[in-house]
Amino acid sequence: xxxxxxxxxxxxxxxxxxxxxxxxxxxxxxxxxxxxxxxxxxxxxxxxxxxxxxxxxxxxxxxxxxxxxxxxxxxxxxxxxxxxxxxxxxxxxxxxxxxxxxxxxxxxxxxxxxxxxxxxxxxxxxxxxxxxxxxxxxxxxxxxxxxxxxxxxxxxxxxxxxxxxxxxxxx
Amino acid sequence: xxxxxxxxxxxxxxxxxxxxxxxxxxxxxxxxxxxxxxxxxxxxxxxxxxxxxxxxxxxxxxxxxxxxxxxxxxxxxxxxxxxxxxxxxxxxxxxxxxxxxxxxxxxxxxxxxxxxxxxxxxxxxxxxxxxxxxxxxxxxxxxxxxxxxxxxxxxxxxxxxxxxxxxxxxxxxxxxxxxxxxxxxxxxxxxxxxxxxxxxxxxxxxxxxxxxxxxxxxxxxxxxxxxxxxxxxxxxxxxxxxxxxxxxxxxxxxxxxxxxxxxxxxxxxxxxxxxxxxxxxxxxxxxxxxxxxxxxxxxxxxx
Numbered sequence: 001x002x003x004x005x006x007x008x009x010x011x012x013x014x015x016x017x018x019x020x021x022x023x024x025x026x027x028x029x030x031x032x033x034x035x036x037x038x039x040x041x042x043x044x045x046x047x048x049x050x051x052x053x054x055x056x057x058x059x060x061x062x063x064x065x066x067x068x069x070x071x072x073x074x075x076x077x078x079x080x081x082x083x084x085x086x087x088x089x090x091x092x093x094x095x096x097x098x099x100x101x102x103x104x105x106x107x108x109x110x111x112x113x114x115x116x117x118x119x120x121x122x123x124x125x126x127x128x129x130x131x132x133x134x135x136x137x138x139x140x141x142x143x144x145x146x147x148x149x150x151x152x153x154x155x156x157x158x159x160x161x162x163x164x165x166x167x168x169x170x171x
Numbered sequence: 172x173x174x175x176x177x178x179x180x181x182x183x184x185x186x187x188x189x190x191x192x193x194x195x196x197x198x199x200x201x202x203x204x205x206x207x208x209x210x211x212x213x214x215x216x217x218x219x220x221x222x223x224x225x226x227x228x229x230x231x232x233x234x235x236x237x238x239x240x241x242x243x244x245x246x247x248x249x250x251x252x253x254x255x256x257x258x259x260x261x262x263x264x265x266x267x268x269x270x271x272x273x274x275x276x277x278x279x280x281x282x283x284x285x286x287x288x289x290x291x292x293x294x295x296x297x298x299x300x301x302x303x304x305x306x307x308x309x310x311x312x313x314x315x316x317x318x319x320x321x322x323x324x325x326x327x328x329x330x331x332x333x334x335x336x337x338x339x340x341x342x343x344x345x346x347x348x349x350x351x352x353x354x355x356x357x358x359x360x361x362x363x364x365x366x367x368x369x370x371x372x373x374x375x376x377x378x379x380x381x382x383x384x385x386x387x388x389x390x391x392x393x394x395x396x397x398x399x400x401x402x403x404x405x406x407x408x409x410x411x412x413x414x415x416x417x418x419x420x421x422x423x424x425x426x427x428x429x430x431x432x433x434x435x436x437x438x439x440x441x442x443x444x445x446x447x448x449x450x451x452x453x454x455x456x457x458x459x460x461x462x463x464x465x466x467x468x469x470x471x472x473x474x
Contacts, residue, residue, distance in 0.1 A: 017328025
């Protein structure tokens with residue numbers, strides 16, 4: 001078998017070698033670079049997606065927090081308003097109760113007073129009668145003479161009425 | 172890595188093994204060819220690639236030599252190796268080799284982006300192809316095989332492709348820009364033309380010369396060490412007189428430099444020069460201006 005010289009140019013060999021390099025370029029592009037690039041791109045996309053997800057979750061959490069906080073503040077306000085209203089209502093009711101009680105007490109006092117008055121009047125009237133009877137009896141015994149009891153009673157009644165009126169004005 | 176073992180089915184493993192076997196098979200094939208066809212030599216001959224067969228063609232006969240066969244074998248190996256690397260690739264890595272694949276892609280991307288700018292992003296597979304083909308072709312010398320990179324035709328083909336790319340990207344900025352590039356200092360126009368065509372030639376010769384010189388020096392050293400052994404042990408009787416004492420180990424150390432280091436370095440240099448020349452001849456501003464002008468003209472025509 002023959003060998004080539006150390007330097008021997010052959011145009012076909014040069015062209016074959018050129019084509020070899022082009023073919024190897026295509027092979028590497030198709031079988032090494034394309035799959036690896038695809039995987040790298042997919043990984044980059046996944047990382048981006050995860051970052052986006054995390055950002056979204058964070059945003060949502062913050063929005064939730066804000067919502068809760070506003071809700072909480074609203075609830076506190078509402079509770080304050082309710083308390084205030086309840087206080088006002090309670091005060092009003094208390095006043096009413098007090099007013100009612102006072103009214104009732106006044107009514108009771110008034111009736112008691114009027115009853116006492118009526119009692120007093122009745123007692124007075126009774127006393128008038130008894131005093132008249134006693135005075136008539138006393139006068140009868142004193143004078144020891146028979147007089148018209150009816151006439152005397154009338155006389156004493158009118159007299160006592162005079163006393164009662166003067167007594168009324170005294171009190 | 173625990174859950175990955177569950178993912179790997181028997182079929183997955185079989186495919187893996189098959190791909191790895193197909194990656195190594197070309198190497199075995201090359202070694203077999205080498206053993207079968209390489210004539211025994213006394214070591215001092217420095218020749219080019221072995222010719223397997225010749226096909227008559229116009230202009231020049233097409234010679235299929237070791238360089239071609241070995242280049243194709245390296246390409247087949249690289250094809251199956253990339254298939255192996257990307258086998259079972261997933262968004263969540265479940266194989267260790269995926270890290271290697273990603274590292275390779277990211278490194279070439281970074282290299283291309285750093286040297287050529289973002290416009291040439293699509294160049295990274297090309298740079299990867301240059302690096303892979305050149306480095307593994309040179310590394311074939313480790314198996315005692317003929318390195319295709321020590322054939323001027325192989326490296327010349329790559330350099331020609333690089334020259335075509337340089338010219339293509341220069342023309343992308345317009346023929347006026349291309350011509351004007353030669354008259355940068357107006358007086359030096361002839362030199363500029365010469366240097367334009369010298370670029371691929373120098374690239375080809377640099378790479379080829381470095382690899383070839385490495386193998387030449389290896390051969391010379393092997394012969395010299397054999398001579399040294401002969402001087403030291405020549406007086407011994409029988410087989411012992413030819414015992415290659417100094418050829419044990421010492422050439423391996425030299426091979427680390429001449430085959431591994433030099434081969435990888437030349438691959439890197441070739442890739443770097445490709446990137447620099449292609450992006451150096453291309454003017455992005457000029458390209459964008461031309462593009463905008465053309466778009467404006469088109470709009471005028473339609474309006």
